[in-house]
Amino acid sequence: MAMRDLVAGGAACAVPGSSSSNPLGALANTLLGSSSKTQERLKEIPTATATSSENRFFQDVEDPLRALPGAEFEQQPFSHPGGQGSEFLWGFRSTDQNGLADAWDEIERSHVPRPSQANVPQLDHVYDRGPQLQPTVYGPPQRVLSNFLHSFVESSHGGIPFRPAPLPLLGLSEGDKQCIRDRSSIMARHFFADKNEDFINAQVNALLSSLDIDSDAHAKGRLPRRFRDLEDYWNESQGSLRPGPHLADGWISEFSQHRLDHSDPDAWAHAFERQHGANSCVSEFEQNSKFLQFVSKMSRGELIIDDNQVKPAAGPSDWATEYQQKYTGGTSWADEYVRDEVSHGPDRWVNEFATEREQNGSVDDQWVNEFSKLHVNDWVEEFGQQVEEGALGDSSADAWANAYDEYLNEQVAVKKQSEASRGVYVFSDMNPYVGHPNPLREGQELFRKGLLSEAVLALEAEVLKNPDNAEGWRLLGIAHAENDDDQQAIAAMMRAQEADPTNLEVLLALGVSHTNELEQAAALKYLYGWLHNHSKYRTLATTELANSLHYANVARLFNEASQMSPEDADVHIVLGVLYNLSREYDRAIASFQMALKLKPQDYSLWNKLGATQANSVQSADAILAYQQALDLKPNYVRAWANMGISYANQGMYEESIRYYVRALAMNPKADNAWQYLRISLSCASRNDMLEACDRWNIDLLQKEFPL
Amino acid sequence: MATELKSDAIFDLVRRFLETDEGIKLRKKVNLVYQFNIAPKKIGIDEVPYTLNLKTGEVIKGPYEGSKPDATFFISDEDFVKFIEGKLNPQIAFLRGAVKIKGSMSAAQKFSPAIFPKPSKL
Numbered sequence: 001m002a003m004r005d006l007v008a009g010g011a012a013c014a015v016p017g018s019s020s021s022n023p024l025g026a027l028a029n030t031l032l033g034s035s036s037k038t039q040e041r042l043k044e045i046p047t048a049t050a051t052s053s054e055n056r057f058f059q060d061v062e063d064p065l066r067a068l069p070g071a072e073f074e075q076q077p078f079s080h081p082g083g084q085g086s087e088f089l090w091g092f093r094s095t096d097q098n099g100l101a102d103a104w105d106e107i108e109r110s111h112v113p114r115p116s117q118a119n120v121p122q123l124d125h126v127y128d129r130g131p132q133l134q135p136t137v138y139g140p141p142q143r144v145l146s147n148f149l150h151s152f153v154e155s156s157h158g159g160i161p162f163r164p165a166p167l168p169l170l171g172l173s174e175g176d177k178q179c180i181r182d183r184s185s186i187m188a189r190h191f192f193a194d195k196n197e198d199f200i201n202a203q204v205n206a207l208l209s210s211l212d213i214d215s216d217a218h219a220k221g222r223l224p225r226r227f228r229d230l231e232d233y234w235n236e237s238q239g240s241l242r243p244g245p246h247l248a249d250g251w252i253s254e255f256s257q258h259r260l261d262h263s264d265p266d267a268w269a270h271a272f273e274r275q276h277g278a279n280s281c282v283s284e285f286e287q288n289s290k291f292l293q294f295v296s297k298m299s300r301g302e303l304i305i306d307d308n309q310v311k312p313a314a315g316p317s318d319w320a321t322e323y324q325q326k327y328t329g330g331t332s333w334a335d336e337y338v339r340d341e342v343s344h345g346p347d348r349w350v351n352e353f354a355t356e357r358e359q360n361g362s363v364d365d366q367w368v369n370e371f372s373k374l375h376v377n378d379w380v381e382e383f384g385q386q387v388e389e390g391a392l393g394d395s396s397a398d399a400w401a402n403a404y405d406e407y408l409n410e411q412v413a414v415k416k417q418s419e420a421s422r423g424v425y426v427f428s429d430m431n432p433y434v435g436h437p438n439p440l441r442e443g444q445e446l447f448r449k450g451l452l453s454e455a456v457l458a459l460e461a462e463v464l465k466n467p468d469n470a471e472g473w474r475l476l477g478i479a480h481a482e483n484d485d486d487q488q489a490i491a492a493m494m495r496a497q498e499a500d501p502t503n504l505e506v507l508l509a510l511g512v513s514h515t516n517e518l519e520q521a522a523a524l525k526y527l528y529g530w531l532h533n534h535s536k537y538r539t540l541a542t543t544e545l546a547n548s549l550h551y552a553n554v555a556r557l558f559n560e561a562s563q564m565s566p567e568d569a570d571v572h573i574v575l576g577v578l579y580n581l582s583r584e585y586d587r588a589i590a591s592f593q594m595a596l597k598l599k600p601q602d603y604s605l606w607n608k609l610g611a612t613q614a615n616s617v618q619s620a621d622a623i624l625a626y627q628q629a630l631d632l633k634p635n636y637v638r639a640w641a642n643m644g645i646s647y648a649n650q651g652m653y654e655e656s657i658r659y660y661v662r663a664l665a666m667n668p669k670a671d672n673a674w675q676y677l678r679i680s681l682s683c684a685s686r687n688d689m690l691e692a693c694d695r696w697n698i699d700l701l702q703k704e705f706p707l
Numbered sequence: 708m709a710t711e712l713k714s715d716a717i718f719d720l721v722r723r724f725l726e727t728d729e730g731i732k733l734r735k736k737v738n739l740v741y742q743f744n745i746a747p748k749k750i751g752i753d754e755v756p757y758t759l760n761l762k763t764g765e766v767i768k769g770p771y772e773g774s775k776p777d778a779t780f781f782i783s784d785e786d787f788v789k790f791i792e793g794k795l796n797p798q799i800a801f802l803r804g805a806v807k808i809k810g811s812m813s814a815a816q817k818f819s820p821a822i823f824p825k826p827s828k829l
Contacts (some may be wrong), residue, residue, distance in 0.1 A: 484828065516828045518713035518788065580829060583719055607829070614827035617723040622827065642827045649824040651729040675793030679821045 425491035433461035440472050447475060450635035452483045453667055463495070470500035477509055482604070484638040484663065484670045486513045502533045508570070512577055512608075520581050524549045527558075527574055537561045537571075551582055569598035576608060585616030603632035607639050610646075619646040637667045644676060653684035658705045665702055677701075712784045714745045715768070716826065717791055718757050722766035724824040733822055734761045739814050742776035746783050750807060754781070777814035781807040793820045 433439050436458065443458035459476040463469055473496035480489035490513045496506045507530040514523035528549055532541040540557050555578050562571045572595035579588030592609040599605060610625030623646050629639045644659035660677040663670055678693050692700045724730040739761055744754040756770040782790070786805050789795040797819060800806045808815045 486828065512829050516826075518716050518826075520711055577829060583716065611827035611829045615720060617720070617727055617824070619727075638828055645825045645827050649724065649729065650727075651732065671794070672792060676825060679793050683821050 423491050423494050425488065425495060427460055427464070428457060431457050431461055431464075433458040434464060436461055439465065440469065443472070443475060443479075447479055450633060452479050452635060452637060453669075455479050456483065467495075468499045470496050470503060470506075473499060474503065474506050474509075477506070477513075481509065481513060482633075482636055482638055483667045484641045484672060485667075486516045489513045490517070504530055504533060504570075507533065508574060508577075511574070515577055515581055520551075521549075523577070523581055524551060524554060527578060528554050530574055531557060531561065534561075536565065536568075551578070554578065555582070567598065569595040569602075572598070573605065573608070576612065580612055580615070583615075585612055588612045589616070601632060603629045603636060603639075606632065607636065607642065610639070611642055614642065614646045614649070617649070619650045622646045635666055637663050637670060640666070641670060641673045641676070644673065644680070648676065648680050648683075653680045656680045657684060657686070658707045661698070661701045661705045662707050665698055668696065668698055712745055712747060712755060714743070714755075714757065714784050714787045717788060717823070718759070718766050718768070720824050720826060721759065725761075725764040725766065730764070730824075734764050737761045737817055737822065739777040739817065740771055740773065741814070741818060742771050742779040743787065744779065744781045745787055746781070748783060750781050750783055750804075776810060778808060778810035778812075778818065780815070780818070781809070791820055791823045792825065 433442060436442055439458045439461035443455050443462055446452075446455035446458055456476065456479050459472055459479060462472040463476060466472060473492050477489045477492035477496055480486075480492055490510065493506055493510045493513065496503065497510065500506065507526050511523050511526040511530065514520075514526060528541065531537050531554075537557075540560055555575070558571060558575045558578060562568070562575060565571065572591045576588045576591035576595065579585070579591060589609065589612050592605060592612060596602070596605055596609065606625050606629035610622040610629065613619075613625060614622035623643060626639045626643045626646070629636055630643075633639070640659055640663035644656040644663065647653070647656035647659060657677060657680045660673050660680060663673045664677065667673075674693065674696070678690065681687070681689050681693055689701065689704060692704075725734060741759040741761070743757045743759065745757060746752055746754045755768065758765065758767045758769060758771040758776065760767070760771070782800075782805065786795055786800065790797070790800065790806075795805065797806070797816075801808065
């Protein structure tokens, strides 16, 4: 179920027996919940109670069940004590290495609450996967606690005051007690939201005194303030399900405030309730799970936060036992989190999170479902082992932290990209040619001179003035393609096609660009369109074929066409592109070579030949072809970039860098080239220049890597 | 062919590449078996498995027939292409859930766009 449902309560979440339909809010129910769902929540997030606390539970307490207070008005807990008790106590376990994975499986498997009988086999199954689990869990003392707490829950229904009664010593640790105290307070708050505060406190005190937990004056004193806030959260989350940036901001400031509240781990959990926005939840959870590992790493002492930096601590440790030890100590992971030594970390995370929220696009919440289908088991184990062995190295934590910056940058780039890929042309800002008397002519002139980026601007001015100017759009598309930007090329060519649907050059260009983008179906459509619109060959193109384009048929048609007119270079060119689609590279090369015999001065044709050769891994030949193209057109950005690729594919990274830099000097907007440059820089171990690359510092790069 | 994934073209390129000198060097260096479950749109739906066996240099459209791949990636077609082009940072992709990994984490980390040949543009 999606994170959203976890927080806001989807239809499947209506758990009977709980007064709220907010399962995540019912995180507080960890001790009190009787449904498997809440226990799963508990398993997700390591809780205060430790594995070994069970040992203490295992005391000789027989049949206190009948004597429990609150028993008089409900019978349920006693009817199947074994199942409920063990389930419940299973929930007490901190997550071991497999726990997280198990938790996910559990979540996935139970969208609706099931009767306990059904749960037991599940648990057995889960049980088997955890060798650390001790067989003592089915003992009676656990049942005591479970049923006692259960009856507390049930008492909420009748609104009947819960009567305190002495219970046998259950051996709860201090941490456990604190946990129970905190959570039951919150729980009560939710259950009795419609009652007054005194009633709530009375209930809670009754519970606590029965369990021999001091209702800490400190905690009590803080109750009103704390819960007023939480009450607000609760009401807000009930009131509106719309995501709003203000909520997140509020949460973030609240979180910053509460950060220093040492014994307030639940505030965080409850604050999470507010995160019920449409998209944020999943991404939050993603961060949360990665964050979880980050935190558990910290708790293991393998990372230390030192003056706003995360550093790995020295020495490997046995992950499993240390983890257990940590939780034997009875401190909640959230407690550790809010401890002073990590005070810087959360700030940064919180701030980054805030910015990330605003920029976040749609994230698929099916991820949660799909993720759980994987046997995350293996990966989690491996991860633990790897960390132990130090195989991940120092960089991983830093890298994770730094990943946010990159992510933000990427988001911006992705947005731009997605617009163009939808066929929407993106105009440049600050175009000096707008207002020019004849921008088309200017553009053509600039193009002829080889000043591609300038030509683009002039042509943009033209089509802004005359949006139906097919020639303007066409040339704009060609200029972009030569500038190595297929996205914009496609966008411009589509407009050209709208203005002039039968233009063969446009159709061919569209076919080529789509081939480059690996969009085979679209490419086929346009190349077929070329045939269909050609005065000479349209007889070959029947309409029924147009509806079910198969590559083989189209190729056959083109072959027929070439036989009709062997001197028509264009047919060979189209054939060459077609063979690229089917990756019959030898045939493609042959076609292009034939075309070149007829049109040896066509620089674009040389580039096509080179690219074909490069894609069939004949990189040395490719470079020769590119060189021919560049001799004919020195400012042919695409050919420069292709050169870089061919060198890089041969492992000649230093050379490839120079070619990429040259391409970028001519067209700083060539996104592909930036990425490839980056890769080549690291392969050539020129990490010193990576920063220049990230900052788009072309001048520095040119100085460093001249041709 | 109309329903072919974009990744098909990439794997084809890789297959050829692995026969070159550079490719052989890479195989020796990494020497692992990867499987990629490429989904046309959303991860997990209609996946097409590809096996990239750097031990033998095989690139097969199908699941790994041996014991278990060293690492398996679950990713969408578009994202895989972006990955090869260096437009998708592996860590970010993982954080965002754009790629899921199963198997050895260290093996997964050895896979990076740098090791893949890039497609050239017509």
